[in-house]
Amino acid sequence: MPRVFVQGSPVGHHPRHAPEAGRGRIRRITEVGEEVLHKPCRDVTEFGPDLAALVDDLFLTMYVADGAGLAANQVGVDLRLFVYDCLDDDGVRHVGHIVNPVLEAPSSGRRLLDEGEGCLSVPGAVMDVPRPDRAVVRGQDRDGDPVVVEGTGYFARCLAHETDHVQGHIYLDRLSKREKKDALRQMAARRDEVYARRAAKAEALSRAQGRLTPSGPPCSGR
Incomplete structure (x- = not known):
């Protein structure tokens, strides 16, 4: 079985960090209570360089x-879009982005997994949240x-967590x-502690690449 899927398709190899991150800028991460996190996002209707740059920034951040x-x-942008780089339970890596995502309703009888879930906009908290054991997102x-x-x-x-975000919901x-x-x-x-760790990693990346300049406080919140 392939060990990496990019945009839902198997690939033979993918770098440790998605190439998009090398073109991105670090953005400030919004935190629970900020209005943009608690209302449905707008559909993306324009596809072009600005959207591509936002995808790059999301990956790096x-x-x-x-x-x-x-x-x-x-990151404070009211658009239906998310990126991901995530392992499944079998250790298979999934990397990509989805614009205007729609989560299919789970079929009846799907098993619910009640496992720990965190969120970069609720830094430091982890709680058990029931989610279906399978998800399909179209976009x-x-x-x-x-x-x-x-x-x-x-x-x-x-996939379910990030689709919730664009609907204006957080796991809380x-x-x-x-x-x-x-x-x-x-x-x-x-x-x-979480913010200090993010700031240290942002600084290390800046030194390593010599060009990563945060567009705001480094990754404050999520």
Whole structure:
């Protein structure tokens, strides 16, 4: 079985970081409570250099924050778009981006996995969230061509999580009031540590590549 899928298709090899990241700029990551995270995003209707540059920025920002996925509204951009670089439960790597994603309704009888889930916009918190063990997302690529991506296990969780983001939802919305308070307490306790780690990684990348200049505080929040 192929060990890497890019845009839903198998490839023989893919670099450790998606090539898009080498063209990107680090952006500030939005945090729970900011309006852009809590309202549905707009459909992408223009495909061109600006959209391609946003995909590049999302990849780089995601890597600096040690994320498995990142949606456009998590960098303050009100558009239906996310990127991902995520392993499934079998260790198969999935890399790509989806514009205007639509998550297919799960078929009846799909198994729910109640496992730990975090979010770069809720830095430091991890909570159990039930998600179907399989997800199919349909959308477009940055050129406007159709794309279909299917995932199982942890990658299915990633696809569902990121599609939630473009709908204006974060995983805290799926928790009880008590669980949400617990998550926010975790965030308050670990937030500074998470930000320091992101800043250190951004600085290390800047030194290594000599050109990565954050367009705002380095990865503050997610």
